[in-house]
Amino acid sequence: MIAFVFDILTATIRNATPLALGTIGETYAERSGVLNLGIEGTMYAGAFFGFATAFWTGSLELGLLAAVLVGLVAGGLMAFLTVTLGANQHVSGLGLTLLLIGVSEFGNRLAFGGGQSLRRIDPYPLVDPLELGGPFSQYALTYVTFLAFVPLAWWVLMRTRFGLAIRAVGEDPEAADAAGISVFRTRYAALMVGGVLMAVGGAFFTLAALGSFTLDIIAGRGWVVIALVIFGRWGIWRAVAGALLFSAVYSLQLRLRVTPGWQDVPFELLLALPYLVVIAALALSGRNVAYPGAYLKPYRRT
Amino acid sequence: MRRGEIHALLGENGAGKTTLMRVVYGLTRPDSGEIVVAGRPVAIRSPKDAIAAGIGMVTQHFSLVRPMTVAENLALGRGSGMRLDLTLAAAAATEASQRLGMRVQPSARVDSLSIGQQQRVEIVKALARDCRVLILDEPTAVLVPQEVEGLFSALRKLAAQGLAIVFISHKLGEVLALTDRVTVLRGGRVEGSAVTAAVDERTLAELMVGRPVVGQERAPAVVGSATRDPLLEVDSLAANKANGLPALRGVSFRVHAREVLGVAGVSGNGQSELVEVLSGTRPLGGGLVKVAGVTLRGGSVPEVIRAGIGRIAEDRQASVVGDLSVAYNLVLERIDDFRKGGRLDEEAIQRNARSLIERFAIRATPQAPVRTLSGGNIQKVLLARVLAREPKVLIVSQPTRGLDVGATEYVRSELLAARERGAAVLLVSEDLDELLALSDRLIVMYEGKVVGALNAAGADRGQLGLLMAGRGSAGAAAEQSA
Numbered sequence: 001m002i003a004f005v006f007d008i009l010t011a012t013i014r015n016a017t018p019l020a021l022g023t024i025g026e027t028y029a030e031r032s033g034v035l036n037l038g039i040e041g042t043m044y045a046g047a048f049f050g051f052a053t054a055f056w057t058g059s060l061e062l063g064l065l066a067a068v069l070v071g072l073v074a075g076g077l078m079a080f081l082t083v084t085l086g087a088n089q090h091v092s093g094l095g096l097t098l099l100l101i102g103v104s105e106f107g108n109r110l111a112f113g114g115g116q117s118l119r120r121i122d123p124y125p126l127v128d129p130l131e132l133g134g135p136f137s138q139y140a141l142t143y144v145t146f147l148a149f150v151p152l153a154w155w156v157l158m159r160t161r162f163g164l165a166i167r168a169v170g171e172d173p174e175a176a177d178a179a180g181i182s183v184f185r186t187r188y189a190a191l192m193v194g195g196v197l198m199a200v201g202g203a204f205f206t207l208a209a210l211g212s213f214t215l216d217i218i219a220g221r222g223w224v225v226i227a228l229v230i231f232g233r234w235g236i237w238r239a240v241a242g243a244l245l246f247s248a249v250y251s252l253q254l255r256l257r258v259t260p261g262w263q264d265v266p267f268e269l270l271l272a273l274p275y276l277v278v279i280a281a282l283a284l285s286g287r288n289v290a291y292p293g294a295y296l297k298p299y300r301r302t
Numbered sequence: 303m304r305r306g307e308i309h310a311l312l313g314e315n316g317a318g319k320t321t322l323m324r325v326v327y328g329l330t331r332p333d334s335g336e337i338v339v340a341g342r343p344v345a346i347r348s349p350k351d352a353i354a355a356g357i358g359m360v361t362q363h364f365s366l367v368r369p370m371t372v373a374e375n376l377a378l379g380r381g382s383g384m385r386l387d388l389t390l391a392a393a394a395a396t397e398a399s400q401r402l403g404m405r406v407q408p409s410a411r412v413d414s415l416s417i418g419q420q421q422r423v424e425i426v427k428a429l430a431r432d433c434r435v436l437i438l439d440e441p442t443a444v445l446v447p448q449e450v451e452g453l454f455s456a457l458r459k460l461a462a463q464g465l466a467i468v469f470i471s472h473k474l475g476e477v478l479a480l481t482d483r484v485t486v487l488r489g490g491r492v493e494g495s496a497v498t499a500a501v502d503e504r505t506l507a508e509l510m511v512g513r514p515v516v517g518q519e520r521a522p523a524v525v526g527s528a529t530r531d532p533l534l535e536v537d538s539l540a541a542n543k544a545n546g547l548p549a550l551r552g553v554s555f556r557v558h559a560r561e562v563l564g565v566a567g568v569s570g571n572g573q574s575e576l577v578e579v580l581s582g583t584r585p586l587g588g589g590l591v592k593v594a595g596v597t598l599r600g601g602s603v604p605e606v607i608r609a610g611i612g613r614i615a616e617d618r619q620a621s622v623v624g625d626l627s628v629a630y631n632l633v634l635e636r637i638d639d640f641r642k643g644g645r646l647d648e649e650a651i652q653r654n655a656r657s658l659i660e661r662f663a664i665r666a667t668p669q670a671p672v673r674t675l676s677g678g679n680i681q682k683v684l685l686a687r688v689l690a691r692e693p694k695v696l697i698v699s700q701p702t703r704g705l706d707v708g709a710t711e712y713v714r715s716e717l718l719a720a721r722e723r724g725a726a727v728l729l730v731s732e733d734l735d736e737l738l739a740l741s742d743r744l745i746v747m748y749e750g751k752v753v754g755a756l757n758a759a760g761a762d763r764g765q766l767g768l769l770m771a772g773r774g775s776a777g778a779a780a781e782q783s784a
Contacts, residue, residue: 160384161377168378171367178329178365179379179427180350293369301329 009135016247017142018201022225023239024153025197032190033170033294037093039198040222041100042074046199048104051206051213054121067203075195079188086298123211139208154236166190170292173299183299249274308467310477313487314706319470323437327359328352358428359437368413398429402456418449437468447767474503532556533726534695540588541579549575551750557726564741565730572750573730577699581613582606612693616700624673629655631672658686678709699730748772
């Protein structure tokens with residue numbers, strides 16, 4: 001039983017890593033007033049270009065760097081569409097996702113002949129710096145995410161001038177502008193930082209967890225993140241807690257599928273379980289949430 | 303502008319006061335011209351440049367991020383380095399509020415503060431940035447009389463400390479009471495500039511309007527009207543806000559024929575909900591509404607129209623369909639009267655439009671889409687639409703907000719004309735001058751209740767202010783007659 005719980009815990013933390021990264025990234029975008037539905041595509045492109053770069057150069061670090069660049073470009077593009085051009089955020093975000101998935105699949109076809117490529121790289125290994133075993137045996141990126149990125153993201157958002165600027169342009173861009181803050185620059189920055197986190201979250205799959213690229217690699221996790229951010233009420237800690245909750249149910253159902261006595265339960269039902277939990281959690285906690293004041297609204301000086 | 307001077311910028315709506323100051327503060331770009339601060343020409347492209355040049359501004363809509371604390375708002379766009387130093391911001395808030403002579407709590411969330419307090423935070427914000435020139439755009443529009451006094455004494459204190467203050471207003475009394483010099487704008491030009499002590503109200507008004515002004519002529523209240531049957535009776539009315547909290551807690555009053563009942567109060571004390579219930583757009587939460595003796599079920603617009611209520615709503619843009627023509631908007635409430643079989647009687651609609659446009663001096667053709675009209679002309683369209691039906695009861699909310707002096711005079715004279723014709727008028731307004739000029743009697747609303755009732759003639763502003771702030775009580779005699 002202990003072993004079972006430990007297994008679930010280990011998997012929960014591991015599977016929560018890309019969700020936590022994406023959640024932080026999306027929270028930054030939305031706190032600045034921009035709903036970034038490009039997240040699914042950004043994670044996907046991060047996964048693909050991270051993998052392809054690592055495959056060609058033989059360097060995982062360069063793969064990670066490629067994902068960072070993809071995130072900057074994706075976030076910058078989203079900012080150009082929604083901030084500079086003032087385009088509808090839903091359309092821009094969905095368009096960005098379609099574009100990035102298309103580009104990645106096209107790249108996959110060109111480079112690896114498409115389909116379910118069986119090319120593999122040697123991914124990042126599991127590390128266990130404290131040599132405690134069990135749940136402590138994780139990827140370095142997981143350690144960095146939960147011990148550094150999550151607290152840092154909170155600190156930057158709540159305790160720095162940059163974070164205050166993000167929150168201000170997301171709540172009331174007129175007031176922020178009148179206070180001498182550049183709404184455009186702040187939103188660009190928030191979207192690009194957010195894009196990097198999303199793309200690195202995607203690259204986690206190819207560079208750490210799997211070591212290969214498959215076509216359904218992100219499998220809607222970007223959309224799950226959108227729900228988690230609302231569940232988290234645009235706070236870092238609550239959103240990450242939501243990521244862990246989703247991941248726990250996800251990991252549990254993965255494990256149950258191979259647990260004796262559970263094989264009679266249709267696995268599709270188990271597969272749907274984490275999504276049902278997200279919907280239920282959202283229905284319970286998502287009522288009367290206060291969206292950022294300038295959510296979905298492009299800013300123009302009048 | 304000189305150091306230590308309070309300078310009034312006076313003009314009608316649309317005269318260019320606000321635009322001029324937005325240019326100075328970098329919110330709007332000038333086409334040409336130059337701005338000189340302390341002897342040096344400065345290029346102001348954004349509020350950041352303005353702040354650097356020592357200019358601070360308190361706009362009509364506050365530039366505060368509402369879900370944040372006072373300290374966070376002060377820290378916004380200030381300081382250096384990466385860390386956000388809220389202790390420093392709080393200290394700056396305290397120091398600036400001492401200069402102002404008014405208390406401000408740095409840890410309070412802005413959306414928990416009253417409008418008057420938020421305005422203080424705005425001034426404190428500008429002071430904390432070492433502004434040398436402080437611009438206030440119609441700062442008294444949102445305040446009750448006592449708060450206005452407090453603001454004036456604070457501004458005098460700041461001027462004594464060497465600050466130059468621009469006070470934008472269209473209220474002559476305030477300009478005369480507070481300022482040292484005055485500049486009058488009309489139609490985007492400077493019409494004149496003078497030392498305030500050397501001019502009187504009439505001279506300023508004529509400069510502002512460009513022609514001699516006449517006051518409102520109002521027929522005296524009909525003596526003994528209270529003994530006649532009331533046209534609108536409201537008894538223990540209750541209603542909820544959109545969020546389910548109570549907005550009206552047992553409101554009762556009567557309005558008689560040939561009578562204007564003014565509803566005073568700081569906005570957000572139930573006036574909007576009262577108007578909505580009487581307009582049929584908000585369900586009755588309890589109590590009784592009778593129009594000419596007929597009880598309304600409530601929550602139905604057609605019922606309200608049938609009962610003979612005419613409505614001039616607060617949001618005039620939302621009361622018209624902007625893309626439809628003036629002619630269609632004029633028949634919108636009674637489209638059934640303009641049918642020929644199953645089709646619209648276009649000819650009758652156009653005829654109706656032409657006659658109403660002439661009668662109400664609307665500056666537009668029948669075919670013009672309403673959204674192309676000025677605020678004053680849209681209000682005239684609404685007046686025409688409502689008054690053409692000769693309603694027994696008229697529910698009017700903020701009828702002259704945002705209108706210039708000419709249009710305001712017109713709207714007010716039409717309301718008084720409706721009263722002469724025998725209508726009962728319920729007038730909700732945040733403009734005390736308007737209420738006092740038009741009403742026969744006044745009621746004051748505070749937190750969803752009627753906290754006072756008095757006769758408009760000889761009403762004391764100080765007492766009204768206290769009532770609006772939820773303190774004091776008023777004339778039991780008047781209350782009985784209500």
